[in-house]
Amino acid sequence: MPTHSEHLRYLRLLAQQFPTVAAAASEIIRIEAVLRLPKGTEHFMSDLHGEHEAFVHILNSASGVIHEKIDTVLGDSVSPAERAELATLIYYPAQKLPELKARQTDLAGWYRATLLRLIELCRFVSSKHTRAHVRAGLPESCAYILDELLHAHFEDHDKDLYYGQIIDSMLRHDRADAYITRLCEIIKWLAVDRLHIVGDLFDRGPRPDRILDSLMAHHQVDIQWGNHDVVWMGAASGSPLCILTVLKTTLAYNNTDTLESGYGISLRQLERFAQRTYGQSDVTRWLPHTDARNGAAGDLTATARMHKAVTILMLKLESQVIERNPDFHMEGRDWLQRIDWQKGTVRCGDSEYMLLDRDFPTVTPSDPAALTAAEQQVVDGLVRAFAESERLQRHVQFLYDHGALYKICNGNLLYHGAVPMTQEGEFAEHVYEGHSWSGKGLFDYCDRRARQGYFAPEGSPARQAGQDFLWYLWCGAQSPLFGRSAMTTFERLYIADPATHVEVKDPYYRLIDRPETADKILAAFGLQGEGCHIVNGHVPVRAIEGESPVKGGGKLIIIDGGFCRAYHQKTGIAGYTLVYNSRGLILRTHQPFESMEKAIHEDEDIASKSEYIYTAPRRIQVADTDEGVRKRERVRDLEALVKAYESGLIPQGLRV
Ligand SMILES: O=P(O)(O)OC[C@H]1O[C@](O)(COP(=O)(O)O)[C@@H](O)[C@@H]1O
Ligand SMILES: [Mn+2]
Structure with a gap:
């Protein structure tokens, strides 16, 4: 509560803008009229995954x-x-x-x-x-x-x-x-008044950079970071491990265009190193995903070699990051320390498996996480190139300015992944830096750590710790952006047994089928009432198997936009978006988007189905929104100003 003199000081400032009773009164009337207008339309999308053409189409067609x-x-x-x-x-x-x-x-x-x-x-x-x-x-x-x-x-x-x-x-x-x-x-x-992007702009699809350009030109947008975004934010911040992680995905999807044309980051030095080091190796396992093998055979082999080179560098740096962050509890995933170099096996869980690729020319078994001089040079060059990419830096700055781990907007709670939970349905507790965090507290803590990676002073331990945490947010078992037991990238590449490839989902994903879970989460974030919903991204909805995106008795909606082409077979549908207008919340189900070419020349729109999942009891007005709350506060201040004029506390026409 402001003191009496603070309040008076504030009213005097307001008096500068509205110097008479008439001026203040007409502003009150104007705001009150606006409060009665129907609420503006909000548009929600998630999991864009670099598919800029489909994104632009959905954006343009709202x-x-x-x-x-x-x-x-x-x-x-x-x-x-x-x-x-x-x-x-x-x-x-x-x-x-x-x-x-x-x-x-x-x-x-x-x-x-x-x-x-x-x-x-x-x-x-x-x-x-x-x-x-x-x-x-x-x-x-x-x-x-x-x-x-x-x-x-x-x-x-x-x-x-x-x-x-x-x-x-x-x-x-x-x-x-x-x-x-x-x-x-x-x-x-x-x-459309406002656009919400519920995470994962980057990876898999061809041009996330173009998506970011469109978002930066948009009149009102907010972003809830996804796991694929934070790792790019870490890369732009200068984290070598995050850089290698984004390169790993980029090469696995043969998307070097994103880096080279989009961000002006040259891969020449890496390519030469990979050629020197793995020129004689069998890199069949490292070829890009089958549906991303467009390009000449020679180019694909070069990409596969780079893919292998960055994966081994990534494993080395993961080992270092895991070791210096006992809070992450990831020792079981420190693969280079779990390999028996003589036998060519690895310990995964309690079992021992043969490695599918035993060719590690740059690893010294006594110190497997150490980089060779040539590897260090490649990493230093990449860190410099990421730091010097002005366009990437602009995009990441925008993600920080307009993004957060979660957002509360007009009664809805928006986040990408999950609120980590115990099997019993309690918010799971995690100890970082000696404090225990859970639920909303965990989200706020993660948001702070994510910013630390980019904003703490260059070269400081705090900055490195923040960058390590950005990587943890990408793949850590308790990361609210990931929500799975582990990211089994290593297992898929090196172990044949498919049982090791399974990523177990957080209990959250089972518990959200119950209405009380959504209510509990909403309450933890200070929300309650019929009109409040959770908007969640991250997991493709398997419509093909009869799965519905609407969970928790209608209180939680998973709107993975299904833009990612690689996942269309799994889902059987392109995906979902949401529209929240003055009449309620509408779920749109979209069929796959063919191409911008077809959309423009053959007027081919995305076929979509639309259904109300919440109908407001009466038309929602600006007065009922967050903006309405701010406007009503303004009206109260202006009324106080009118009173101050009328009682002579502040003279009319006062100018300083
Ligand atoms: O299918 P890909 O691109 O090889 O990647 C698989 C990896 O992506 C993830 O699904 C994470 O990406 P999402 O956030 O899009 O789900 C991991 O859980 C998994 O290990
Ligand atoms: Mn995701």
């Missing part, structure tokens, strides 16, 4: 929201094919506009019809917003005309004539393309 608006506004008077064409134009104006223009025999007529349709649509999507909000988002060059088009009244004059005149003059001055493009952008902007 998971089908745009198409629905078109259907509502234009209805049956316009054919389905023309509506689909208009939808494509809105999604991809730069690519679709030239194509459509080239096809017209009466171009002026087409311009008129298209502009009129876009204006109608724009008026419809702007109806939930105040005029000031819409005006603030209009590009300066077109602001005046667009404001006129969107807000003109036609009580006493002819709308068609008025629009007709404006459009004619746009055509005469060759401005129609610019206005069409602007209108398309505004429709997308107004249709």
Whole structure:
């Protein structure tokens, strides 16, 4: 609670902005009007995994929201094919506009019809917003005309004539393309207020860097980090182990483009080292995943050699990190210390297994975690290249600025992985740095440690500890971003017995089938009530086996977007996204996306099914949202200011 004098000081500051009773009162009236508007639409996606084309399509189409608006506004008077064409134009104006223009025999007529349709649509999507909000988002060059088009009244004059005149003059001055493009952008902007990304932007798919560029251009986005994101954040922070881990996945998916073209990180030095060291080795086991083997045979062999080189480097650095972090309790996964170099076997759990690859030319058995001089050089070069990639640094800075381990927004709790639990359904306790953490406390602790890896002073022990923790968040058994017993990368590469490949899910994933688990988690994060839900990513939903993404009696939804092509066979469906508008929470089920090429030229949209999983008892207003809480506080302050004016405590018209 502020003291009386602090409060007065604050009111005097507010008085600078609203110097009279009239000014303060009209601001109160304006805010109260906004509070009664319907809540803006939120759009949720997760597990994008570098599939930028599918991501851009879902983003542009707002998971089908745009198409629905078109259907509502234009209805049956316009054919389905023309509506689909208009939808494509809105999604991809730069690519679709030239194509459509080239096809017209009466171009002026087409311009008129298209502009009129876009204006109608724009008026419809702007109806939930105040005029000031819409005006603030209009590009300066077109602001005046667009404001006129969107807000003109036609009580006493002819709308068609008025629009007709404006459009004619746009055509005469060759401005129609610019206005069409602007209108398309505004429709997308107004249709979705806020975008939530529930983790895993990186890995497997080709261009996560392009996804990040799109997100950075978005008007309002937040990110809940996934395990694949934190390891890239660790890599950009300068953690050698995180760098090798992201390289391992990148090479296994033959995605060197992400690094070389996307981030300007050259793999030449690594490639030469791999050629020198493993040139004579059989690297068949190290070839990229079968569905990622596009490229010449020679290139694939070079990739396989690099894959092997980084894996062995990764194992060495894992050994070092595990040793210096007893808190992680990962000694059982310190593989290089568990190998019998003479016999060529490894101890996994209580059993001994033959190694499938016994070729370790860079390992000294007495000190297996030590890097050779040549390996150290490769690692140093990579650390420098990651640090010097400006684009990667910009992207990771953005992930820190707009991201967190979890988010609470308008009654919903969003996180990527799991809240670690005991078999009995209690929040599991974990001791780090001598303190025990669980539930929300564990999430807050992990968030702090993740930031430490990037923000603690260069070269400090705190920074290294934070980076080690970023790696733990990627694969640790108690990491809320991972939620599995172990990441069995080593076992899959080196041990034939498939029983060792199993990753056991945290009890959380069983317990979320019960409604009380979701309620317990929500309560721990300070949320309760009908409208509160948990939005979770991370695990592909096996729709093919009848699994539903809606758990906990409807309180928890797993929305792995299923963008990852490599997983389509497992899920039998592309995935899920969520839309939360003023009427409730809508689950969208999407079929796989073919390509942007097809979407643009054949108007092929992603087929989606949509179902309400929560219907609000009445239309949700801005007043019911987090923004509404802030606005109501503002109203209270302004009312106090009015009182202060009326009682003479603060003189009106005061300027300092
Ligand atoms: O299928 P891939 O790409 O080889 O990777 C498998 C690994 O990915 C993981 O599933 C983690 O990735 P997700 O966060 O996307 O689930 C690990 O549990 C597993 O070891
Ligand atoms: Mn994940």
